[in-house]
Amino acid sequence: xxxxxxxxxxxxxxxxxxxxxxxxxxxxxxxxxxxxxxxxxxxxxxxxxxxxxxxxxxxxxxxxxxxxxxxxxxxxxxxxxxxxxxxxxxxxxxxxxxxxxxxxxxxxxxxxxxxxxxxxxxxxxxxxxxxxxxxxxxxxxxxxxxxxxxxxxxxxxxxxxxxxxxxxxxxxxxxxxxxxxxxxxxxxxxxxxxxxxxxxxxxxxxxxxxxxxxxxxxxxxxxxxxxxxxxxxxxxxxxxxxxxxxxxxxxxxxxxxxxxxxxxxxxxxxxxxxxxxxxxxxxxxxxxxxxxxxxxxxxxxxxxxxxxxxxxxxxxxxxxxxxxxxxxxxxxxxxxxxxxxxxxx
Amino acid sequence: xxxxxxxxxxxxxxxxxxxxxxxxxxxxxxxxxxxxxxxxxxxxxxxxxxxxxxxxxxxxxxxxxxxxxxxxxxxxxxxxxxxxxxxxxxxxxxxxxxxxxxxxxxxxxxxxxxxxxxxxxxxxxxxxxxxxxxxxxxxxxxxxxxxxxxxxxxxxxxxxxxxxxxxxxxxxxxxxxxxxxxxxxxxxxxxxxxxxxxxxxxxxxxxxxxxxxxxxxxxxxxxxxxxxxxxxxxxxxxxxxxxxxxxxxxx
Numbered sequence: 001x002x003x004x005x006x007x008x009x010x011x012x013x014x015x016x017x018x019x020x021x022x023x024x025x026x027x028x029x030x031x032x033x034x035x036x037x038x039x040x041x042x043x044x045x046x047x048x049x050x051x052x053x054x055x056x057x058x059x060x061x062x063x064x065x066x067x068x069x070x071x072x073x074x075x076x077x078x079x080x081x082x083x084x085x086x087x088x089x090x091x092x093x094x095x096x097x098x099x100x101x102x103x104x105x106x107x108x109x110x111x112x113x114x115x116x117x118x119x120x121x122x123x124x125x126x127x128x129x130x131x132x133x134x135x136x137x138x139x140x141x142x143x144x145x146x147x148x149x150x151x152x153x154x155x156x157x158x159x160x161x162x163x164x165x166x167x168x169x170x171x172x173x174x175x176x177x178x179x180x181x182x183x184x185x186x187x188x189x190x191x192x193x194x195x196x197x198x199x200x201x202x203x204x205x206x207x208x209x210x211x212x213x214x215x216x217x218x219x220x221x222x223x224x225x226x227x228x229x230x231x232x233x234x235x236x237x238x239x240x241x242x243x244x245x246x247x248x249x250x251x252x253x254x255x256x257x258x259x260x261x262x263x264x265x266x267x268x269x270x271x272x273x274x275x276x277x278x279x280x281x282x283x284x285x286x287x288x289x290x291x292x293x294x295x296x297x298x299x300x301x302x303x304x305x306x307x308x309x310x311x312x313x314x315x316x317x318x319x320x321x322x323x324x325x326x327x328x329x330x331x332x333x334x335x336x337x338x339x340x341x342x343x344x345x
Numbered sequence: 346x347x348x349x350x351x352x353x354x355x356x357x358x359x360x361x362x363x364x365x366x367x368x369x370x371x372x373x374x375x376x377x378x379x380x381x382x383x384x385x386x387x388x389x390x391x392x393x394x395x396x397x398x399x400x401x402x403x404x405x406x407x408x409x410x411x412x413x414x415x416x417x418x419x420x421x422x423x424x425x426x427x428x429x430x431x432x433x434x435x436x437x438x439x440x441x442x443x444x445x446x447x448x449x450x451x452x453x454x455x456x457x458x459x460x461x462x463x464x465x466x467x468x469x470x471x472x473x474x475x476x477x478x479x480x481x482x483x484x485x486x487x488x489x490x491x492x493x494x495x496x497x498x499x500x501x502x503x504x505x506x507x508x509x510x511x512x513x514x515x516x517x518x519x520x521x522x523x524x525x526x527x528x529x530x531x532x533x534x535x536x537x538x539x540x541x542x543x544x545x546x547x548x549x550x551x552x553x554x555x556x557x558x559x560x561x562x563x564x565x566x567x568x569x570x571x572x573x574x575x576x577x578x579x580x581x582x583x584x585x586x587x588x589x590x591x592x593x594x595x596x
Contacts, residue, residue: 021404024395026549027479126543136483136524138543188353188361233368234480234487236395236402238359260397260480268356296357297407304408 002068002119002154006146010062010104012214015121015140015152018051020129024259030239031133034112034214034255034278036271037173037303038076042116044311045073045093047157047164052120053130055146057113059281061104062146064115070154071118071164072096077110077176077279091169093118095161095326109176110279118164119155133256135215162324166339167314173275178284179205180276183291183299184242184267189232192264193244197225201266205285206250214256216243217277219286223248226264234262240269240277242288252277270296272303346372350423352416357407358392362419363400368489372399373477377554381431382422390415396553397478398487433585436473436556439521440581441512441534442567443469448534454497454514466561468495469533473556473586474519484523484541484549488557491519503529510536512559534559537571538581545577556586 006013016039019032033039033056040050048054055062061079066072073093074081081088082103083096096102104113123130123141132140141152157164190198206221230246237243241253243263252269253261254277269277270291280286291299323342328335346365353361362379365372376396383394383403390410395402405415443466444451455462474488481487496517504527507513511522513530522528523540536559540550551557562570573579 022393023483023549024393024404025479025553026483026551027481027485028483028549127548138483185354185356188355188363233366233398234478235361235363235397235400236355236359238356238402238404240356258480259395260478265355268354268359270357293354293357293412297411300357300407 001122001156002066002070002117004117004152004154005065005067006062006148006150006152007065007101008063008103009146009148009150010057011060012058013062013146014056014132014134015053015123015130015146016056016132017053017130019255020127020131020133020139023127024236027259028127028138029133029136029256029259031131031139031214031255032129033114033131035076035114035275037275037307038112038278039114039116040307041091041169041173041310042073042075042114043120044307044314045075045091045167045169046071046116046118047093047159047167047314048116048118048120050307050311052116052155053123054114054116054121057104057115059107059111061113063101063103066096066098066100066102067151068098068154069161070096071157071161072102073116073167074113075116075169076113076275078108079110079113080105080108081113089168093165093167095165107281111281112278117154118157118161122153122155135256165324166341167317169310174279176279180280180284180286182273182276182286182288183270183296184288185270185293185296186267186290187265188235189264190266192226192228192230192232193266194225194227197227197248198266200224201244201250202288202290205287208280208282208284208286210282212280212282214254216254216257217252217280219250219252221249224250224266230264232262232264234260237261237265238268240271240274241265242267242269254278270299272296272299346375352419354412355402359402359404360412360415361400361402362423365399368398368477370475370489373475373489373554375426376401377434378426378429378431379423380554382426382429383419385429386418386422388415388418397480434555435583436558436586437551438560438582439512439536439538439557440562440566440570441470441536441559442562442564443534445564447567448512448532450497450500450513450531451533454495454531454533457497458495460495465495465533468492469519470559470561473558476551476553476555476557478553479549479551482522482524482526482541484551486520486540486551486557488519491517493517497531499529500531503527507532508535509541510539512536534561535567537567538574538579550581 137143
């Protein structure tokens with residue numbers, strides 16, 4: 001068991017997992033990570049279950065002291081992580097030593113990073129989840145964003161750390177563009193809009209406003225016309241639902257959305273594109289493109305297969321490597337780090 | 346209620362069964378039956394469902410089941426609804442201390458409706474209120490069926506903090522705040538029973554489709570229940586709802 005200490009909390013650093021499902025019928029928000037794929041990959045990189053507790057950090061990252069040797073991996077938006085002042089590669093599992101300090105220098109791209117620690121963050125499991133829902137003070141670490149001085153417990157990784165290092169995402173999983181294309185499945189209230197309204201929605205760019213958080217992203221652009229106003233008798237809201245109240249501007253509902261709501265929903269962002277929303281920042285432009293449900297499902301299977309393949313690749317490596325050691329060498333006065341892996345023949 | 350239930354897409358992981366476009370007990374009853382029937386079927390591709398006033402949102406795993414397969418399954422369940430014996434909805438008794446510091450606006454409500462405080466309590470406790478849905482905050486019940494005779498507009502200026510357990514009236518609606526929150530309801534009383542307790546085995550006390558009835562208690566009983574509830578040793582009285590309903594709140 002290890003620990004980490006929060007030296008500076010950053011803008012909004014919370015403990016999350018894949019969300020609190022099963023309680024929406026009681027009005028309990030799902031919460032959980034905003035960028036599902038990045039979070040799962042971070043956990044896979046450090047040898048955890050995909051749904052382990054990890055940190056979601058936002059824009060301005062925290063400074064964290066590690067109080068034990070552990071393997072760490074950072075995915076998602078690149079917030080320029082540094083370990084003891086030296087740049088750390090994104091999407092790679094690295095060994096960090098007791099006393100090391102992990103910090104973030106600023107936003108290179110995206111908006112949210114995920115930091116996974118081998119063994120996972122240990123907080124009480126509330127209604128089946130470790131996710132923090134700050135608005136309701138539920139879950140995570142004391143139901144709130146992390147503060148200076150907080151000490152979090154990290155679980156036992158269950159295997160030698162040297163078997164977990166050197167895992168790497170070799171390709172980029174999505175590109176960060178200032179114009180983001182989101183694929184949308186129409187419904188459940190697409191018929192509450194005029195034909196011209198639907199056309200407006202798909203043919204204009206919408207800017208991300210400053211009102212964007214874990215609950216939702218308010219966008220601004222050409223007004224989308226309803227047939228008879230934007231109010232409905234409240235019904236359920238799925239992640240990525242695009243609500244359009246009577247003012248005609250879209251709001252994309254995200255992880256901390258309420259379970260039900262009374263505004264018309266023109267469509268829903270497809271699951272594979274939700275990470276793009278999670279990584280969008282104020283000022284970014286969004287364009288919507290209609291896809292059929294079958295296409296959304298095909299894209300989802302493709303992504304899941306890719307994640308599964310990466311997981312198997314990591315597990316395969318784990319079986320092969322019997323031992324690995326790191327050496328610090330100096331050649332002609334220049335320092336080099338060399339890793340030697342002993343493989344099963 | 347629609348003649349034919351509408352199946353609507355809500356993204357690539359949820360569908361909505363919409364039964365009508367009104368707030369009515371008939372529609373809500375159908376939702377309760379459908380929810381119970383789905384639960385009994387134990388369809389493992391369904392992740393969870395969210396009943397609301399007039400619809401049922403079903404979150405599913407599209408890697409395990411296609412939209413059309415799920416829709417067919419649900420249509421089959423719906424066809425057999427008439428032949429399924431459902432347990433009666435439960436009526437849960439909510440002990441409530443009316444007036445005083447616990448319900449500082451009860452006199453507003455009485456004055457607004459030209460009633461005495463005692464009459465307000467009598468009317469408020471005489472009805473079984475249908476829990477149409479839960480939402481807004483964890484465990485917040487949207488209740489139907491309050492008598493117009495005690496309807497009172499919201500406060501002009503909302504309070505910044507209302508204690509969890511507060512029972513209030515807003516227009517023609519009554520409700521209970523599960524947790525401390527801001528709000529503009531006219532507060533008439535408070536219950537010592539937590540509607541939401543994350544540490545409890547059942548974190549949320551109420552369930553959509555059931556009913557609640559308020560029971561007036563004194564201060565001493567309030568304290569006793571509060572202590573017992575903290576130890577997890579208090580259980581609300583509940584009983585099956587009688588057939589025929591009490592449409593007008595007079596048993």
